[in-house]
Amino acid sequence: GAVVSQHPSRVICKSGTSVKIECRSLDFQATTMFWYRQFPKQSLMLMATSNEGSKATYEQGVEKDKFLINHASLTLSTLTVTSAHPEDSSFYICSVRGNGHTDTQYFGPGTRLTVL
Amino acid sequence: AQSVTQPDIHITVSEGASLELRCNYSYGATPYLFWYVQSPGQGLQLLLKYFSGDTLVQGIKGFEAEFKRSQSSFNLRKPSVHWSDAAEYFCAVGANSNSGYALNFGKGTSLLVTP
Numbered sequence: 585g586a587v588v589s590q591h592p593s594r595v596i597c598k599s600g601t602s603v604k605i606e607c608r609s610l611d612f613q614a615t616t617m618f619w620y621r622q623f624p625k626q627s628l629m630l631m632a633t634s635n636e637g638s639k640a641t642y643e644q645g646v647e648k649d650k651f652l653i654n655h656a657s658l659t660l661s662t663l664t665v666t667s668a669h670p671e672d673s674s675f676y677i678c679s680v681r682g683n684g685h686t687d688t689q690y691f692g693p694g695t696r697l698t699v700l
Numbered sequence: 701a702q703s704v705t706q707p708d709i710h711i712t713v714s715e716g717a718s719l720e721l722r723c724n725y726s727y728g729a730t731p732y733l734f735w736y737v738q739s740p741g742q743g744l745q746l747l748l749k750y751f752s753g754d755t756l757v758q759g760i761k762g763f764e765a766e767f768k769r770s771q772s773s774f775n776l777r778k779p780s781v782h783w784s785d786a787a788e789y790f791c792a793v794g795a796n797s798n799s800g801y802a803l804n805f806g807k808g809t810s811l812l813v814t815p
Contacts, residue, residue: 585746618802627790628744630802677743680804688734689803691744696762 585682586612590692597668605663605695607678613658614626614680616691619651624674634661668699702727704793706806713781716815721809723765723791732775732794733774734803735765739787747789750774761785786813 588612590607597603615636620628630651633641640653650672652664665672675696679689703726713719720721725731732751736744748759755767765776788810793804 588743590743627805628803628806631805633802646705675741679744688746688749690746692738693743694741696741 585688586610586614586688586690588678588680588690590644590676590678590695592695593693594696594698596698596700599669600667601610602666603668603697604677605665605681605697606677607663607692608662609659609680612680612690614661615658615661616681617655617661618679618681619661619663620677622677622694624675628677634642653668665697669696673697673699702731703795704791704804704806705761705781706791706809708809709807710810710812713813715783716780719776719778719781719785719811720808721789721791721811722773723774723776723792723806725774725793727774727793730769733765733767734794735759735763735774735776736790736792737761737787737812738790738808744790747776755788781811781813783813786811 589608591606603657615644617634618672619631621627621631631646634653634655636655636658655661675694677694705724707722726803734749735747738744747763748757750757750767757765763778767774786806790808794803
C-alpha cells in the first residue's frame with residue numbers, strides 16, 4: 585500500500601492563529617486525497633476531498649473559508665485551519681486513494697491540533 | 701445513503717480467546733467493505749477489504765472477515781487474540797465507483813484484551 589506522512593504530528597497554537605498541516609504521499613502519485621477529522625472517542629468524519637489541480641470538495645457543514653485545502657501536486661495536500669478556536673482542537677487525518685479500481689485508502693498517522 | 705453500524709462500542713476478550721467484531725452496512729449496490737485498526741494516537745491501518753469474489757477475506761495479523769449479503773454484514777474475526785490486538789477497530793464502506801468517493805466509517809469498536 586501507499587505510504588502517507590503528515591506534518592506536524594502535534595501542534596499547539598493560540599486561539600486566532602492559523603495552522604498548516606501537510607499530507608504527503610511518499611511513494612505514490614495521488615490525484616485524490618481526503619481530509620478527515622476525529623474527535624476523542626469518535627469515528628472519522630470526512631471534511632473534504634482534495635483533488636490535484638482543482639478546488640477541494642467540502643462536506644456539508646464544513647466551512648471552506650476556515651479549512652483551506654491546497655492540493656498543488658500529486659504528492660502533497662495541505663490543510664490550513666484559519667483563525668483557529670478551541671473547538672477546532674481535534675485529530676486531523678489525511679488519506680490517499682489507491683490506483684485503479686480498488687478505492688482502497690491509505691491513511692497518514694494523523695495530526696493532533698490543540699488550540700488554547 | 702450508505703451507512704455503517706458497529707453495534708458494539710466496547711468488547712473485552714481474554715488473550716488467546718476468539719474474537720468477532722460486528723459490522724452491518726446499508727447500501728443499495730454491492731459495497732466495497734473495509735476493516736481498519738487504529739492504535740491510540742495513530743492513523744488507520746488497513747486490515748482487509750472486500751470488493752467481490754470469495755466472501756471470506758483474509759487480512760493481515762491473522763484477521764479474516766466474511767461478507768454476508770443476506771445479512772448485510774461484514775464481521776471481523778480472529779481465532780486467537782493477542783494482547784497487541786487491543787485497539788480501536790473501524791468498519792467502513794465505500795461507493796462502487798472509480799471516482800474516489802471517501803469512506804463512510806462506523807463509530808468503531810474498542811477492543812480490550814485481558815491477560
